[in-house]
Amino acid sequence: PTERSNIWLDCRYSFDYKTNCHLGTCLTYASHLRPSPLRSLLPPGLQGCRRFISPTVNHSTLLLEPDSQRLWARCFLYCGSSQIVLSGASQEYFSHRSVFNADRFLFCFLQTECFNHIRLLQRFNATHLYMCGTHAFRPLCAFIDEQTFKMSSPPEDGKDKCPYSPSTGYTGLIIDQQIYTATQYEFRSFPDIRRNSPSPTLKTEDAPTRWLNEADFVGSALVRESTNSLMGDDDKIYLFFTERTEEQTAAYSSSRVARVARVCKGDRGGHRTLQKRWTSFLKARLVCSLREFDFHFNMLRSVFVLPAASPDRTLFFGIFGLEWKNVKASAVCRFSLSEVQEAFQGPYMETQDSGSKWKEYSGKIPDPRPGTCITDSLRAKDINVSTSLPDEVLDFVRRHPLMSQQVQPTDRRPLLFRRTTDYTQLAVQVAEAVDGQAYHVLYLGTDDGWLHKAVHVEGQLHIIEEQQLFEEPQPVSAVLLSTQQMSVYVSSPSGVLQLPLSYCQRYLSCYDCVFSRDPHCAWDGDNCVDIWALTNRSSLIQDIQQGSRGCENFHPDVAEKSRSVRVGDDVLLQCELASNLASSVWTQDGRDLQGYGLSSGFRTGTDGLLIIDAKPDQTGLYACYAQENDIRVPIVTYNITIQEATSTGRPQAPPPAPQLPTSNFLSSQNMEALYLTLITILGGVCIVLTVVLLYVGFCLRTGNRGKYSLRDAAAAYPSHKKVNKNRRHRNSAHMELKTISSHCNGYANGGPKHHNGDVQNGGFLQIVPGEGNTTSNRDSPPPAPPLPPTPNSPPPDECDFPNGLAATLPSMLRRINGNSYVLLRQSDSANTSPNGYSFTDELNKILEKRKHTQILPRPDESSV
Template sequence: IPQQRNPSKKMKFCFTFYLKQSGCRHFQSSAVNYSTMLLEADSERLYVGARGAVFALNASDISASSALTIDWEASPEQKHQCLLKGKDNKTECFNHIRLLQRFNSTHLYMCGTNAYRPLCAYIDVERFVISSQPEEGRDKCPYGPTTGYTALIIDQQIYTASQYEFRSFPDIRRNSPSPTLKTEDAPTRWLNEADFVGSVLVRESVGSSAGDDDKIYFFFTEISQQQTPTYSHSRVARVARVCKEDRGGHLTLQKRWTSFLKTRLTCSLPEYDFHFNILRSVFTLPGQTPQDTFFYGIFGLEWKNVKASAVCRFTLSEVQEAFQGPYMENQDSGSKWKEYTGKIPDPRPGTCITDALRARNMNFSTSLPDDVLNFVRRHPLMSKQVEPADRRPLLFRRTTDYTHMGVHTAQGLDGQTYYVLYMGTDEGWLHKAVDIKGQLHIIEELQLFEEPQPVNNLLISDKQWSVYMGSPSGVVQLPLSSCGRYTSCYDCIFARDPHCAWNGAECVDVVMQADRSTLIQDIQHGTEGCENTQGDVVHRNRSVRVGDDVLLQCELSSNLATPLWMLDGRQVQGYDLNSGFRTGTDGLLIIDARQDQSGLYTCYGVENGVKVAIVTYNVTIRLDLHPPPNMKAIYLSLITILGGLCVVLTVVLIYVGFCLRVGHRGKYSIRAAAALKTISSHCNGNGICNGGSKMHNGNIQDGGLLQIVPGEGHTSPRCDFSNGLSATLPSVLRRMHGNSYVLLRQSDSENMSPPGYSFAEELNKILEKRKRTQLLPRPDESSV
């Protein structure tokens, strides 16, 4: 389970509060499926391809009104033909933009599915219009909007990898200009139902002493050709490689790659027997030299009903070493593969043309001997697998499916270079994490959209200091850091964000500070620097009578922190049913209060071994809190209450009758939720919801007594999750048959309990019933 922080306990959607507080920008139009993005930071342009349209946005502010649009819809005739093919007229029979890249200094090149008849066209960048008649795109673009696909335009040559036609084999192609090349499918099929997720050019010719060629790496998942008991009929993650200047063979492998090789990428947790075989996305982080290149991959499990993700990092040198290792050999054209131990032809099959080969008069791949090319045709698979850089994942997270990621480097105040990862999920969340000694520490989790939807693409810009995310409904722009959200020294230091530091008064962005000598930052440990800082401790008073129950709330700003309660300097033991206390992440519940439970209660947040005071309560429990009323007052009160109930019941019956007449049906719901105060400012899957407590300087202005409101989790008012992690009630109060626990009124200062009223009996009945069930002294691991 990764470490994670939660800088704010209340949900902030990007397009509401967060838009104003953190510089979030949002772009949306009538189009949907914003899946393709091209960032050109120098010209401050973000090009976005959607369904039936292409947009040119201001990269500094994508919400600006200066957006340019090209509408490119499929014709009605082509949509009709798509329907006749049995395709979905709600998702597939449209023109989904799959390729959008720079072609030359004046034009972009784009390809779309065009309702299952792909077309491609050039875009005049200056006028932002389609500058030519669309051309056939079936060899450059997949037919469907969800088919695995990757493409690169390098020196006006188009390299693509996909399953291009209906029922065709997957293929890696160079489409234009001549010579066109593709992968081989006989006698040994080089690709086996491959699902491509990415590709990258690595300029290995730069600084090469051997006169090496640049190489293009393709990343995909395919059915394993190694039918062993462990990997029988399973899918595996692969990386394949071709040389940029490959021209194919003269007779053997004519119009085929002569440099194609592939091997397996492994990402697993052997101690848990978790093997992440599905490669979802890849991000390439270039280094100062080509050899310093890193490949970051997001991996998932083959089990479709299990959500889990792992992030593994690979080095280019490890990939090169695998391609220099032994080959695999197919026995009898079947499924039995084993390591090849025979003689390897010279020059080594699958290598690029180098100075050594040029000295032997082999200037191009068409000059390679036939025995070398025949060996390449039958031995595309390498035996050595590529292991992660640290031989294990940087991150393993259950209940989360990451879809895309980006990596940014940041210089810490300690002089070290840190890798900061931005990861989008299938439900529209952004997780920001930092790599510390081979482990990912999740700094924050932010919800990007009100409705759950996947992050389709993710780009990072140093110049605009932004991260851009595409989704089915629109594009979101966020700053790489928003240090102002950390309101205390401890929050700023505990976050361990390389972009942020404490200057003695506030948390500031490091790159914006000219003088960094007084800044405080502790990324390695997240514990030091705030010892002499006075935290803002909230002080409250409570007065209750003997036998009542009272909830003392404690709002923790970090999901890594755990609450610690002290009563007059002694730790409160809240997990023993006979102690009179119940503790949870929301606070401390005093049950059936006794006079000896009076005193000063202090809630501490404990994180990384550091204890920080959050709130104190001076609790007074008295016998004579309210004098017994006389009998006349009791009678008058009863008459008043009964009369009021009659009026309320009459109104309810009239309302229900009206609803039945107009045909409304459904379960009860809470109206005017803004008037309710909740025990937790969160909501979890058990129906524990927030009702909109007003916050002022971190304090709850109004509190309330604990009241049980019948209802079911799915019919409760919609609640906002706090940064992806559900907070819980005191542990013994969780999972109470779907009831919602709503805080109606809880007084601060010296306000007294209402005379003659106590909810202790009702609550104690539930607590007694809970004694006979399994206790949950800690939140579910799945909730983390």
């Protein structure tokens, strides 16, 4: 944080309208003040544009010196001719180290205002510049050597010359090495207009009547009214700002209004009254409104002072907006210095009821007139300086700073009104056209990075073009003009751009050049050229007043196209218009097309003319014209041919394709036999596959029988899991045995055992799980006693028991609990016991003995 703060970098409510005037109504009726741009240019189409992009966040303070062809911006110096202004080498950074505590840094860091925003950059003398910056809420000022662009002395405290915040309204001038500034200098202070050393320091008064009320300054200007003055008048500084209103009269009750204030350059303050205070301060209201609706634009955003040969012909151009920030609208008004002087010579306002109400003062005005500068008439009365003014005059000035008469714009209406645009900055140039008249050309920057070029013609502004300067929207913070370099300089938070004042080469025809009404451009017979470099202008074609005369003998190139369509098709005829103010007009065979719509078969749009459901009578020559300023300019022609329908009502068939070479093999009979053969083969393949699938399914069902092993089941059910809850025991009782297989007499699983050990599948005992309830006995039933061995029987081997079941069958059956069904199947009826007992007899004996040895508490419904 300390390093970042030590670098000296310039990163730098209510509507006033009558109840019966709705905003939309006012804006609709003021349509003649809302011109649209003739052309819109995007960043790729900006010819002659040079950019200087910087990572800092503020380039609002610029100093242009036309004589030396230098542009001072932030910490850089751009110098050179018009071709290399922005490609010149930049000087080193103007840096200064500053130390402040962490609390102050945290405050400004959260506000993203820790950079040193340059607020004042003016020439002090022939060798030095004077620069002031916010310096992270600790304003500092310094003298800069012009040659080295370094500080020539340690920086000085700037709290009386520069605001703390970069967002606070501010204006400053250096006149004859005297610094005039206006702003809110401290966080909790009132706005003030000050003149600093070396002359006596002067301020505005705040008691008993506060001269400034929450003022937000936007600009200031020096007018040399002493030049050729017949009464020996003094030079004056005019300041422009918006402040909270004090009047609150029945005529208007807006919360904020635009003002113009004036002080005399030679003011020295009073002797006893108004010591170190301005004795010449006066202010009046600037009115920019739609008079027919009493709709006022009260927020002054920017001002440009256009000097003239005679001081009283000086003009002020201002950008005004609305108090509602969520409504985008701007108005441009022009004021004359003579109107301002007349207001300052008019009646004063006075307060009543402790300053809450104001009315026009009707009493006696002291002599000399309060608020005037020292003139020859005062000098004749031995009043050479303001300190010699009577206390009566100074006390009147203290209590009556506001004038009753309002400053009205020229023509009593705005020059321009834009409903959806917020203008931020403007600059004005006087351009002499081919007809010898001087026109005011305005360059207006918007809050989203567009630059509008407009010309003032007969009380209205005609917007020649609009240029999008940046890919990403960002506000234009400054606009400067250089007539020597024929360039306009535009600054934004990201950098500075240099653009030509005009680029006439973009107009490709005589009509485009004349329709633009650009005072810088004219048609020489072959091209649209800049007239500023031409001394002989007699053969040039230009029409600023009407924008329609001079190209009668010019025949533009017209694109010719032909198309052929079928009946019932839709066809689009495109026509691109280069001008936003032009409208397309279509003709068919020289006759205007009337009544565009679905019923007429035509529809027009921004893309061109759409022929709907083409009919034979719509065949012909179509021409598109761009109509502008009551002149039609041909753009493109289409020769449309609509083909007739066939007798069957269908569209005409396309020409037949060339026939393939004939062959006996490709005859219809051979092809039919080939198709039948293929179908037969495919059918046979399907039958074979079906049989194979059925056989495989049968084998799988047969092979799955008798695959249950008692030993495997016992191994899969460990002994420690046999003692469990009722649920687990009940689930295990549903199916304990699936198949019992014989392993004796050469049989295994119900089938003979081959010599290689393979066993033929085929079980003879299957227990099917049932849904009966288990016995209430939680423990397994006691095992049945073994059968007595047969005399002279072999050892108890499994294969020696009758039918192979003497040992295994009882032990399996006693595990069966619940309502289970036992299915017995003897795989071979001839397979009997060697003792002569049949399989059925042997099984009956075993079950009979088990019935006597294991008595269930509740008989089940098992079936054997």
